[in-house]
Amino acid sequence: MTVQLAIRTPSHALKARTDWMAGQDSPEPFRVAGTVVHVDEGREIFAEGEDTDCFYKVISGVVRVCKFLSDGRRQIEAFHVAGEIFGFELGGEHILSAEAVSDCTLVSYRRRNVEMMAQKDHTVTRHLFEVAMQSLAQAQGHSLLLGRRGAMEKVASFLLTWATHSTDRHIVHLAMTRQDIADYLGLTIETVSRSLSQLERDGVIALSSVREIRLKNVEALEDLAA
């Protein structure tokens, strides 16, 4: 067994990374400990302060992981799609909470079981490491996005990121509301809306429906995302 420090997958293509869990030299290590659960749209999966008994893998649907600030503001740390793992935290209790953006199917893993498995099978430890590194890359990418000044830059980046999750990379289906996007980008709902309208006026995108966006000029978007 070799520790694979070199993982060349770009951070925005997490979905495609599911393979490492099913690959030849690394069979799905958590499956035996996992329980399939369904969560309805809008429902909470875990809350800030709860014990970190479990972590989860998304089978289908979209999950948001977020923090509620004292004054009511909400900050979304990440959206998670099929294949991604979330709720995997350092301390004994969750620092963040998680909710279903759409109806979701998840696998829930008992941390205790996985810890025990890690004792017997060190490839599990390695997988925990890889999951942590994936999350790290994602979190760093998010910081970079938030640090970016312009609202346009943020929105353009967001669309490009989500285009990679689509089958057709010119059609972006957004599972989340404008409010979710705003809270993810550190903007207001109005600014997100205005930015999208502006992009449509400029002929860069087309808002087929509220949740369905056609990317008409990906290059222009990439320029805007800087």
Added chain:
Amino acid sequence: MTVQLAIRTPSHALKARTDWMAGQDSPEPFRVAGTVVHVDEGREIFAEGEDTDCFYKVISGVVRVCKFLSDGRRQIEAFHVAGEIFGFELGGEHILSAEAVSDCTLVSYRRRNVEMMAQKDHTVTRHLFEVAMQSLAQAQGHSLLLGRRGAMEKVASFLLTWATHSTDRHIVHLAMTRQDIADYLGLTIETVSRSLSQLERDGVIALSSVREIRLKNVEALEDLAA
């Protein structure tokens, strides 16, 4: 051996976490592979795009890890102090660059060597995992900070975070320039300066010297940090 998923150390107290590398059940696993290097203030440690041959541990001094955007803006992802590990990335080449904020003493580890050690000694894999989790917590904290709206909130949080690195938690010695702070918080140098001046006018802090700040009213700062 047990995989320690439960690490209760708060993310802002990374410095104090050096112990896990020297503790009884986890002797310093990288030391044998490490080389001590000195880096002068302002010097580059590695650049974006370089091969990720090495990663580093800070012995003394402060390091900034950052990204340069196409238009010249700079975004600082993190500052690293004694005991912390950085330059530990997913891909084959660095996404971020690193520079010495002050004169630094570092230990450089060849990734190849550590990979080989991980084959023989699985506690190394575990340590890689723990380092990744620490970095993750730090990156998430940073996202939260950047997402927060007010300039004051950001500056207050920043000061409180750095107070934990001081021996006397009422005296904060800043190794970095205002520009560094600005690039870390996603603000301009002027806004950082004005925020500090405002805090001083309000009697919350005292600017003993440019780089030395006395926290006169920690509680007020905590309120501002929200």
Added chain:
DNA sequence: CGCTTAATTGATCAGGGTCAATCGTGGTGG
């Protein structure tokens, strides 16, 4: 002591936040 670079302060401007009204859309029940 003057030179250079960082930091502070001031004046002005603009991007995005806030408040408020309107529009769409999907769901429900008559």
Added chain:
DNA sequence: CCACCACGATTGACCCTGATCAATTAAGCG
């Protein structure tokens, strides 16, 4: 089937925070 309702999204008007531009001050350092 359609009218109504509720909620999300869009759009507009205005304001405020923080960016920008510019000048001054302070702090190393040869």
